[in-house]
Amino acid sequence: MLVEEVWDELTTLRSSNPAVQQRAKAVVARASDFEFRSLAIGTPAAATYAALRAGTKSRRDRGEDASIALAAHDSALEFVTGDVAATFSALAELPGRVVAFHPFLRRLHEQHDIAKATLAIAGAVPSIAAPTWWAPWLAS
Secondary structure, X not given: OEEHHHHHXXXXXXXXXXXXXXXXHHHHHOHHHOOEEOOOXXXXXXXXXXXXXXXXXXXXXXXXXXXXXXXXXXXXXXXXXXXXXXXXXXXXXXXXXXEXXXXXXXXHHHHHOOOXXXXXXXXXXXXXXXXXXXXXXHHO
């Protein structure tokens, strides 16, 4: 599930890095695989989003803040991230429902039998350092 703000971040090319552009194109090509949710005006989630964004004019972290706000009002959701700042915000807002990126990918394999080769591609995000167990686990 993605909130619209995350979709916007994934599909708005702000980078000249060819690898980043290729990942964005791959995400767009698989749009039908995602469920999208919005923060409806006047809802508790929208109020939480406004509180998280208070005092900032930056467009940065909008996707993370929207995801945290939505999860804060839907106990079935977890927040998955590789962003350090977002992790600390999510830990404060969503106790017990924050999952690091690579452990989440591993869980997809264990619970949904998604191939490790597919997860290796998804896990190759330069801005998110892989944990020490990642390469040996992929090779096992």
